[in-house]
Each structure stands twice: as C-alpha cells, then as structure tokens.
Amino acid sequence: PRLPVRDFPMSACQSSLCLPVRYFSHVCLSDIFPMSAGQRFSHICLVWVSTDHDDIERVAKSWGAKVHRRSKEVSRDCSTSLETIQEFLKENPEVSVVCNIQATSPCLHPSHLQEALKKITEEGYDSVFSVVRRYQFRWTEVKKGCKECTQPQNLNPAKRPRRQDWNGELYENGSFYFATRDLVMIKGCLQGGKVTYFEMEPQHSVDIDVDIDWPVAEQRVLRFGYFGRGVTLMFCKVSGCLTNGKVFLSVCGEDMVSLHTRDTTGLRMLQKDGVEVVLLVSKDDLLTKSLSKKLEKVTGCEVFQVGEDPLKDVETKFKNLEWKDVAYIGNDAADVSCLSLAGLSAVPADAPACAAQVAKYTCKNVGGSGAVREFAEHVMQQKEQAKAQMKQDRIDRNNF
Numbered sequence: 001p002r003l004p005v006r007d008f009p010m011s012a013c014q015s016s017l018c019l020p021v022r023y024f025s026h027v028c029l030s031d032i033f034p035m036s037a038g039q040r041f042s043h044i045c046l047v048w049v050s051t052d053h054d055d056i057e058r059v060a061k062s063w064g065a066k067v068h069r070r071s072k073e074v075s076r077d078c079s080t081s082l083e084t085i086q087e088f089l090k091e092n093p094e095v096s097v098v099c100n101i102q103a104t105s106p107c108l109h110p111s112h113l114q115e116a117l118k119k120i121t122e123e124g125y126d127s128v129f130s131v132v133r134r135y136q137f138r139w140t141e142v143k144k145g146c147k148e149c150t151q152p153q154n155l156n157p158a159k160r161p162r163r164q165d166w167n168g169e170l171y172e173n174g175s176f177y178f179a180t181r182d183l184v185m186i187k188g189c190l191q192g193g194k195v196t197y198f199e200m201e202p203q204h205s206v207d208i209d210v211d212i213d214w215p216v217a218e219q220r221v222l223r224f225g226y227f228g229r230g231v232t233l234m235f236c237k238v239s240g241c242l243t244n245g246k247v248f249l250s251v252c253g254e255d256m257v258s259l260h261t262r263d264t265t266g267l268r269m270l271q272k273d274g275v276e277v278v279l280l281v282s283k284d285d286l287l288t289k290s291l292s293k294k295l296e297k298v299t300g301c302e303v304f305q306v307g308e309d310p311l312k313d314v315e316t317k318f319k320n321l322e323w324k325d326v327a328y329i330g331n332d333a334a335d336v337s338c339l340s341l342a343g344l345s346a347v348p349a350d351a352p353a354c355a356a357q358v359a360k361y362t363c364k365n366v367g368g369s370g371a372v373r374e375f376a377e378h379v380m381q382q383k384e385q386a387k388a389q390m391k392q393d394r395i396d397r398n399n400f
Contacts, residue, residue: 046065046066047064047065047066048065048066048067048068048088049065049066049067049068049103050067050068050070050084050085050088051067051068051069051070052069052070052072052075057069058357059357062336062340062357062358064340068084068087068088068091070084070087071087073087074087081100081177081190082184082188082189082190085098085100085179085184085190086184086185086188089181089184089185090185095181096180096181097117097120097121097178097179097180097181098178098179098180098181098184099113099116099117099176099177099178099179100176100177100179100190101113101175101176102174102175102176102207104174104207104208104209105173105174105175105176105205105206105207106206106208106217107203107204107205107206108175108176108204109204112130112175112176112198112200112204113176115198116128116130116176116178116198117178119178119196119198120178120180123196124194125193125194125195125196126179126180126182126183126192126193126194126195127177127178127179127180127183127190127191127192127193127194127195127196128177128178128179128195128196128197128198129172129176129177129178129190129191129195129197129198130172130173130174130175130176130177130197130198130199130200130205131170131171131172131173131197131198131199131200132170132171132173132199132200132201132202132205133167133168133169133170133171133199133202134168134169134170134171135163135166135168135169136169137152137153137154137155138152138153138154139151139152139153140153154169170197170199173200173205173207174207175200175204175205175207177190177191179191180193230324230325230343230383231275231325231326231327231343231344231379231382231383232274232275232276232325232326233275233276233277233278233318233321233325233326233327234270234275234276234277234278234326234327234328234329234376234379235278235280235310235314235326235327235328235329235330235338235342236267236277236278236279236280236301236328236329236372237279237280237281237282237329237330237331237332237335238279238280238281238285238295238303239281239282239285239331240331240332240348240351240367240368241329241330241331241348241367241368241371241372242259242263242279242367242368242372243257243258243259243367243368244258244366244367244368244369245367245368246258246368247285256291257291258368259298259368260368260369260370260372260373262370262372262373263368263370263371263372263373264298264299265373266372266373266374266375266376266377267299267300267301267372267376268299268300269376269377269380270376270379270380271300271301273380273383275327275379275383277299277301277302278301278302278303278304279295279296279299279301279302279303279304280303280304280305280306280310280314280330281303281304281305281306282305282306282307282310282334283305283306283307292305304317308334309334309337310330310334310335310337310338311337311338311341314338323341323342323343324343325343326341326342326343326344327342327343327344327345327346327375327379328341328342328344328345328346329345329346329347329348329371329372329375330345330347330351330355330359331347331348331350331351331352331355331367332351332352332355333352333354333355335347335355336354336355336358339355339358339359339360340358342360344360344361344378344379344382345358345359345360345361346359346360346361346362346363346371346375346378347359347361347362347363348363348365348366348367348371349362349363349364349365349366349371350366350367351367361375361378363375
C-alpha cells in the first residue's frame with residue numbers, strides 16, 4: 001500500500017510575461033483561490049504555496065498554508081512546474097503523493113481533489129490530471145504566404161455533426177496534477193506510468209491567464225466557486241459592519257446609532273433560513289447596555305460582548321464550534337483569526353487591508369450601508385448550492 005503522506009504544493013510565482021505578479025489579485029475576494037478547497041479536503045496533510053514573492057508568502061501564511069520558498073534556479077521565466085515540484089520533494093522526503101494545484105483555477109472544489117486522489121490510493125494509478133470536455137472543431141494552421149489550404153482535423157465537413165450528436169474531446173484544463181513521488185523523481189514527469197484523468201464540469205473549469213480573464217473569473221467564482229457549505233451560525237460585528245461605526249450623542253444623554261433597513265432585512269432572511277445570528281460588540285464600543293438591548297429587540301439576534309481577542313471569547317461561549325459551518329463578517333485587525341477560520345467570511349468595502357486580505361469575500365458596500373445584506377445573500381446562495389450538490393450526489397449514487 002502507498003504511504004498516506006500527501007502534500008499539495010500550489011504554484012504561485014512572482015511574475016509572468018502575461019500577468020505581472022501572477023496569481024495575486026482580488027477576485028470576489030479570495031486572494032489565492034484553490035487554497036480553501038485544499039484546506040477543506042480532509043485527506044491531505046498540508047497545503048503548500050510555492051512562491052518566490054514576499055506578498056504571496058504573507059497572504060498564504062495568513063490562510064494557514066505552509067510556504068515553499070522556491071530557489072532562484074526554479075523561479076525563472078523558463079522554469080517549469082516540474083522543476084519546482086522536484087525541488088519541493090527533495091526537501092520533503094516523507095511525501096509519497098503530490099498534487100500540483102494551479103493558483104489560477106478559482107472554481108476548484110474539495111470533491112474534485114478527493115475523487116482524483118482515490119484513483120491513486122484505491123485504484124493504483126500513478127498519475128491523475130484534470131480535463132474538461134470541449135466541443136470545438138480543429139483545423140490545420142496555414143502559415144502566412146503559404147498557398148496550401150487548411151484541412152479539418154477532427155471532423156468531416158460534409159457530415160458536420162450537431163453538438164448533441166458528438167461526444168466532444170477532452171482537453172487538459174491545468175487545475176491540478178496528482179503524481180507519485182517515484183514518477184516525479186525517477187521518471188521526471190507528472191504524467192506517466194499508469195495514468196488517467198479526472199473530468200471537471202465546464203462551469204468549474206475557468207483559467208486565468210491574461211488580464212481580460214479576471215472579470216470572467218469573478219463572475220464564475222461567485223456562482224460556482226467554493227467558499228464553504230452548511231452554514232448554521234453567523235457572527236456579525238456591530239460597529240463597522242451592521243453600523244457605520246458612528247455613535248450619536250444627544251444633549252439629553254441618549255446614545256443613538258443608525259441601522260440600514262437592508263441590513264436588518266438581511267439578518268431576518270438568514271434567521272428564516274435557519275441560520276442563528278449573533279451580533280458581536282466590542283468592550284471598547286460606545287454602545288450602552290440600553291442600546292444593546294434595543295439591538296436585540298430590533299434584530300431578534302443575541303448581542304454578545306467580546307474583548308481584544310474575539311476568537312477566544314467566541315470559542316469560550318460557543319463550545320465545540322465547527323468553524324467550517326460558521327459565517328463571520330468583521331472589519332478590523334482583531335477579526336483576522338475568525339475571518340481566517342470561518343467557512344464563509346467577509347468584510348465591508350471600507351475594511352482595512354489586514355482584514356480584507358484574509359476574508360474570503362469582500363462586499364461592494366461599506367459598513368452600515370448594505371454590507372451585511374450583501375453577505376447574507378452570499379451565504380444563502382452558497383447554502384443553496386450546497387443543497388443542490390447534495391441532492392445531485394444522492395441522484396448519482398442511486399443511478400450508478
């Protein structure tokens with residue numbers, strides 16, 4: 001049997017001829033997209049980010065990944081992923097199965113990795129790579145000035161098939177490559193030995209290679225990306241998220257804050273959908289006890305006070321907390337730990353960089369002006385996708 005030691009190095013180089021500081025940009029706001037998928041996959045030991053860039057290393061560590069600092073020899077424009085993986089395996093001799101995840105594949109899900117790995121650990125394959133089915137007709141290239149005519153390569157024009165009558169062809173999409181240690185180190189390749197593929201659905205097969213790919217990727221991630229599933233509890237910071245952070249002091253001594261009706265509606269939507277919502281107030285907030293009670297009455301949510309370390313206070317009160325089932329919206333440096341751990345996390349558009357870098361989603365609205373409603377809709381959308389996937393899984397199991 002193969003040793004159950006398997007690490008996932010993710011390629012994230014400093015620069016590219018196509019994209020400066022490649023793979024490092026905010027798309028719906030997850031800095032390095034597949035990291036969440038890798039971390040939610042229970043069969044792996046570690047997720048590594050292979051990079052020569054200081055900012056990428058910082059972001060990777062903030063997500064809880066380990067960093068393989070690639071050498072100059074494998075960080076050139078002409079360097080290959082294979083060279084980097086070989087360097088990684090030399091420094092980590094205990095790894096027997098390696099998966100190279102491309103950081104420009106934003107719609108990768110844990111289930112994709114799980115099913116592909118089974119082909120190695122249970123079916124005895126030496127390498128597995130991801131493909132997507134395309135329905136494209138290929139023709140031979142004719143150089144400029146040449147008098148030859150182009151010729152069809154995969155069709156007969158006289159009997160041109162309809163799409164529904166043609167199975168299409170399989171193309172590598174570059175999302176991931178599994179390989180055994182021996183294949184990489186002894187044979188010097190990622191695809192070889194007993195080899196097979198894992199077919200991904202077209203909606204999950206989007207790649208970022210040039211600048212114009214970013215807006216397409218953002219829309220695809222919002223609809224088909226992986227952010228977590230099964231949210232049952234949401235923590236929402238009051239100051240800076242539910243409110244704009246302002247407290248109004250009246251001459252008669254009464255304190256007042258303003259709430260956006262969109263945000264309170266968003267909270268009620270979550271509650272109606274079975275999500276428990278807890279509002280977090282800091283001990284440094286200028287909210288009086290009477291205002292906190294008023295908030296509880298207006299929103300129907302529990303108001304809980306936290307100190308300098310919200311993570312410690314939250315885990316003390318809520319025992320056996322499963323962070324993968326938690327949504328968290330915060331807006332400050334103190335929220336970084338919770339934002340990193342939560343299955344779904346977000347910050348308002350005006351949040352500081354330290355919080356935005358670790359959040360899995362950045363709202364287009366600022367705090368107190370619809371950010372909570374926006375995140376609530378995102379949480380519900382992800383829950384619906386999770387339910388649909390579970391339903392599809394049941395259908396597949398019944399049919400096969």
